[in-house]
C-alpha cells in the first residue's frame with residue numbers, strides 16, 4: 001500500500017481574506033509566498049505553502065493536502081483509492097509548486113489533496129510574530145468518528161496513535177504522534193489547526209506575544225496527556241481555533257512495541273526460572289544487579305519454595321505492567337495523563 005507521508009497544507013475559506021492574511025503574516029509569522037485573485041499562499045519554512053486562504057461566505061477548513069513520497073506513483077495511489085469505491089479527479093498545476101494533484105472527499109466532506117513534491121522550497125523564517133516552523137496537525141469534529149478514522153487508515157494509510165475512550169482518535173502519517181485528530185461530537189466541522197514551535201521557550205514567548213496583541217489564550221499553556229505536546233490555544237480573527245504546539249511524543253511503531261513487549265516477557269520468564277529453580281545464579285546476577293535489586297533476590301534464594309514463587313510472580317507482574325505502560329495506545333493513557341497533568345501543574 002502507498003501511504004501519505006506528510007501533511008502539506010490546510011486550505012480555508014473565509015469572508016475577510018485581508019484581515020486573516022494580516023493575522024497569518026504579522027501575528028502567526030508565516031511568510032506570504034504567493035497571491036492571486038482567488039487565493040493567498042502562506043509558508044512556514046520548508047514548503048512553498050502550508051496554508052491557503054480563499055474567499056468564502058463563512059470561515060471553515062475545506063481542504064487538507066498530503067504528500068506521498070517522491071518515489072511513489074500517484075497513478076498507483078489513485079488506483080488504490082478508487083479500489084475503496086472513492087470517486088477521484090486529477091488537477092494539473094492547481095497551485096504553485098504542485099504539478100499533479102489527486103483530489104477526493106473524505107466521509108465528512110473535507111476535500112483531500114494528494115500529490116508529490118520533489119524539493120523543499122527553503123523559505124526563510126519570518127521576522128515577526130510567533131514564527132512556527134511547521135504545520136503540525138488539523139483536528140476535526142465528526143458525526144461518525146469510527147467511519148472517518150477507518151477511511152484515513154484504509155485509504156490514506158494513516159496509523160492509529162491513540163484513542164481517548166471511543167470518541168477521539170489521534171492518527172499519524174509520519175514521525176509525529178498525530179497529524180489528523182477526529183473527535184466524535186455529532187457534527188462535521190473544523191476543531192483546530194496546530195502549528196509547531198521549537199520548544200517551551202518559544203511557546204512561552206508566543207503566549208506573551210499573542211496576549212500583548214489582543215489574542216486571549218483559550219486553553220493553556222499546558223501539556224496534553226495524549227500526544228504529550230505542549231500547547232496554547234487561541235482564536236484567529238475568522239473565529240477558527242489555532243494551537244501553538246511544541247515537544248510532542250514520538251510514537252513507537254507496532255513492531256518496535258512488540259519487540260519491547262517480547263523482551264519484557266522473556267526477561268520476566270528468565271527471572272522467574274532463575275529465582276524459582278536456584279540453578280541460574282549467574283543469570284540472576286547479570287539481570288538483577290542491573291536492576292539494583294540483587295540483595296532482595298539473594299535473600300529470596302534462602303526462602304521457601306512458596307516465598308520464591310511469590311517474589312518471582314511480583315517481578316513478572318512488574319515487567320508486564322512496565323510493558324503495558326510502554327505501549328503507544330490505551331495502556332499508556334493513564335500514565336501519560338498523570339505525567340502530562342504533573343508537568344502542566346509545574347508550568348503554573
Ligand SMILES: [Fe+2]
Pocket residue numbers: 137139181192194243
Ligand atoms: Fe491538537
